[in-house]
Amino acid sequence: MAEAGFPLAVLLRPVRGRLLLAVTLQALSALAGILPFVALAELAPALLAGRLDDARAPLLALAGAAALLLRLLGLSCALHMTHLADSDLQLHLRRRLAAHLGRLPLGWHAGRNLARLNRVLVDDVGALHHLVAHLPNNLAAAVVAPAACLAYLVLQDWRMTLVVLLPPLLALWRLAALRSAAYRADRQALGAAIGGLSQATLGFVQGIAMVKSFGRSSQVQGAFFVAVEDFARFFAAWVGRWAGLGASVEVLLSPLLMIALVLLAGSGLVLTGELQPVQLLPFALLGPALAAPVAALGHGGDAIVQGREAARRIGELLATAPLPQPASPRQPQGAEVRFEAVSLRHADGGLALDGIDLVLAPGTLTALVGESGAGKSTLASLLPRFADVSAGAIRIGGVDLREMDNATLYRQVAFVFQEVRLLRASVLDNLRLATPEATLDEVRAAARAAQIDARIEQLPQGYATVLDGTQALSGGERQRLAIARALLADAPILVLDEATAAADPQSEAAIQQALSVLAAGRTVLVIAHRLASLRDADRIVVLDGGRVLEMGRHEALLQQGGAYARLWAAEQGGGA
Numbered sequence: 001m002a003e004a005g006f007p008l009a010v011l012l013r014p015v016r017g018r019l020l021l022a023v024t025l026q027a028l029s030a031l032a033g034i035l036p037f038v039a040l041a042e043l044a045p046a047l048l049a050g051r052l053d054d055a056r057a058p059l060l061a062l063a064g065a066a067a068l069l070l071r072l073l074g075l076s077c078a079l080h081m082t083h084l085a086d087s088d089l090q091l092h093l094r095r096r097l098a099a100h101l102g103r104l105p106l107g108w109h110a111g112r113n114l115a116r117l118n119r120v121l122v123d124d125v126g127a128l129h130h131l132v133a134h135l136p137n138n139l140a141a142a143v144v145a146p147a148a149c150l151a152y153l154v155l156q157d158w159r160m161t162l163v164v165l166l167p168p169l170l171a172l173w174r175l176a177a178l179r180s181a182a183y184r185a186d187r188q189a190l191g192a193a194i195g196g197l198s199q200a201t202l203g204f205v206q207g208i209a210m211v212k213s214f215g216r217s218s219q220v221q222g223a224f225f226v227a228v229e230d231f232a233r234f235f236a237a238w239v240g241r242w243a244g245l246g247a248s249v250e251v252l253l254s255p256l257l258m259i260a261l262v263l264l265a266g267s268g269l270v271l272t273g274e275l276q277p278v279q280l281l282p283f284a285l286l287g288p289a290l291a292a293p294v295a296a297l298g299h300g301g302d303a304i305v306q307g308r309e310a311a312r313r314i315g316e317l318l319a320t321a322p323l324p325q326p327a328s329p330r331q332p333q334g335a336e337v338r339f340e341a342v343s344l345r346h347a348d349g350g351l352a353l354d355g356i357d358l359v360l361a362p363g364t365l366t367a368l369v370g371e372s373g374a375g376k377s378t379l380a381s382l383l384p385r386f387a388d389v390s391a392g393a394i395r396i397g398g399v400d401l402r403e404m405d406n407a408t409l410y411r412q413v414a415f416v417f418q419e420v421r422l423l424r425a426s427v428l429d430n431l432r433l434a435t436p437e438a439t440l441d442e443v444r445a446a447a448r449a450a451q452i453d454a455r456i457e458q459l460p461q462g463y464a465t466v467l468d469g470t471q472a473l474s475g476g477e478r479q480r481l482a483i484a485r486a487l488l489a490d491a492p493i494l495v496l497d498e499a500t501a502a503a504d505p506q507s508e509a510a511i512q513q514a515l516s517v518l519a520a521g522r523t524v525l526v527i528a529h530r531l532a533s534l535r536d537a538d539r540i541v542v543l544d545g546g547r548v549l550e551m552g553r554h555e556a557l558l559q560q561g562g563a564y565a566r567l568w569a570a571e572q573g574g575g576a
Contacts, residue, residue: 008311012132014092015085019136022081026140029074030293032067034148037289039064041282048278078137086132093125093314103322103406120317124310130303131311142293149290156282157275163265164258164287168294171252175294177245178305186238187305193234200227253295255288262287323388329405332397332412335362335492335523337383341392344378344546352378353546356392362492365524367534369567370543376527377418379543380497383525384415396493410434413493414486420478427456428463430481434489443488450484452477496526531564531571540564 012019039060046057097120146168153161177183201224251257266280337360344353353375360366368376381387382394385401394401396412404412414434422430431443443463447453455477459465467473473481486494526537534540535554542550542557542564549563557564 008131008308008315011093011128011311011314012089015089015132018081018085019132022078022085023136023140025074025081026078026137027144029071029078030141030145031148032071032074034145034152034286034289035067036064036071037285038152038282039067041285044281045278079133082133082137086129089128089132090125093128094121097121097125097314097317100318100320100322104320120313124313127303127306127310128314129307131307135304135307138293145293146290149286153282153286156279157269159269160262160266160275160280160283163261164283164290167252167258167261168291171249171291171294174245174249174252183242184305184309186241187309190235190238193231197227197231200224249295253291255291258287258291259284323385324402325405326403329408330399330403331408332399332404334397335412335521336360336397337493337523337525338395339379339382339392340395342379342382342389342394343391344382344387345390351546353382353389356546356548358541358548358551360493360523360525361538362523363521364538365526365536367537367540368525368527368543369531369534369540369564370549371567374543375546376543377497378546380495380525380527383493383495384413385409410491412491413495414489414491415495416479416482416486416497418497420475420482422467422473422478422481424466424468426461426464426466427459427481430467431463431485431488433485438488443484446484446488447481449487450480452480452484455480492521493523494525496524496528531568542567 009016043057043060101117150161150165153164262280262283266275266277266283269275270277270280337358339356339358342353342356342358343351346352356379358366368379370376382389383401385406388402396404396409401409423433428440428443431447432438435442440463444453447456455473456463456465483496486496526534528534537554539551540554540557541548542562544563550557550560552560558568
């Protein structure tokens with residue numbers, strides 16, 4: 001199961017038909033693989049007795065050769081089909097996951113670890129390879145081949161059949177440990193240990209240049225070496241617990257052990273005259289064939305465990321419910337924003353916002369201020385529908401956000417995140433993200449308004465420069481790129497969440513001047529740490545504990561001598 005209510009079979013449904021056909025071919029191939037050994041076992045008495053004129057000899061030889069050819073063809077076709085099915089399934093799942101991620105609310109994405117999402121999209125989908133490309137065929141062979149062997153061997157001698165059946169049964173008993181809770185827990189612990197080592201390695205690589213500049217390279221090296229040594233000790237203990245499992249299975253399924261058991265047990269029956277020596281040949285030939293499919297399952301056991309865990313994580317992501325979309329979307333009339341008795345609860349039931357009433361008139365700039373944790377970013381994030389309110393309503397142009405589809409909403413609201421994320425693409429493509437039809441002149445005009453055009457022109461290929469690790473931009477420059485992108489979208493509502501937090505004072509002043517001009521005709525909601533940048537705001541809303549404490553213009557709030565005045569005094573005192 002990928003998770004409760006989300007079976008692995010659901011993930012495999014797109015390729016189920018091809019997998020069933022491949023399993024059928026593999027089963028026939030497994031049967032064909034037994035026939036050459038049966039033919040040889042049947043021919044052996046005549047060959048050993050020198051009776052080459054046995055009428056069955058040509059037919060048995062021809063049947064064995066034909067079965068061998070069919071075995072090769074069937075196996076090739078089955079493997080080809082399962083590998084194609086695996087490739088198609090990976091493509092299907094990645095498309096499905098990408099589409100599903102596009103339907104999830106922005107708030108869900110903002111709270112996610114990008115490395116974990118990448119693991120699901122890349123690593124976990126890839127980890128299904130063994131489950132799709134190999135496991136169905138291996139299971140078919142593990143069932144059909146032993147069954148055919150046993151049916152033939154029982155007809156020869158039931159006692160020797162029990163002898164050759166013992167090692168595979170013991171091996172299966174040992175392999176059952178791979179399904180135990182202890183092994184699954186150890187596998188998860190190993191994954192966590194590898195993740196910890198990767199994190200320590202990343203921290204070492206990223207921080208080495210900085211710490212060397214302070215002459216403290218030994219400190220970061222020491223932390224890295226501790227992480228390496230901790231992982232080495234953990235892995236040694238892990239291997240100590242589970243290496244014996246693999247070794248015992250290898251021994252039990254060894255052809256040499258099987259032949260030794262046949263000779264040892266068979267010798268007693270031969271000495272007592274109950275069997276002829278030639279009658280041991282079928283067991284020596286088919287005994288290893290009986291064990292081979294079990295060995296294939298054993299070799300892929302770890303991959304099966306990883307694949308099941310990967311399927312569970314994929315299922316969990318696909319089972320994440322997107323925000324509901326209206327059956328008949330409505331179009332807003334105007335850019336007025338109303339927060340009407342808005343409340344929002346945390347997952348634990350506590351109130352993040354409590355009864356917020358607020359009107360953002362078109363063409364005005366409203367600022368949210370307050371101590372850290374007051375609810376500023378939470379309130380602003382509700383406007384682009386990062387989440388749905390627990391009570392009350394948010395309306396744009398008289399229409400509840402929940403009555404708009406996503407396309408309509410995002411044409412109304414442009415949002416500049418506190419943490420700016422850029423695509424690994426050209427500067428031009430990054431700026432055109434919301435408006436791919438924008439001309440270069442329009443892009444440059446938005447960049448100039450955000451005070452970033454001159455910096456872009458300094459890049460090696462200007463607007464054609466691909467933003468990657470070799471073309472690093474400062475935090476303020478990335479912020480201004482995001483502002484230019486939002487301005488280019490020309491949405492009537494603009495939300496700036498700590499938009500100038502990463503800018504130096506000179507850049508912040510230039511950005512604030514540009515925003516004051518561009519606010520005409522737009523509804524602007526802004527959050528900033530530095531209150532000095534908000535003197536010209538049409539309204540300042542002071543939040544505390546998810547509630548509105550004060551509301552008004554800068555001068556009026558200072559005269560009140562309340563929470564805003566205290567925040568202002570603290571900032572001015574800190575600045576002095």
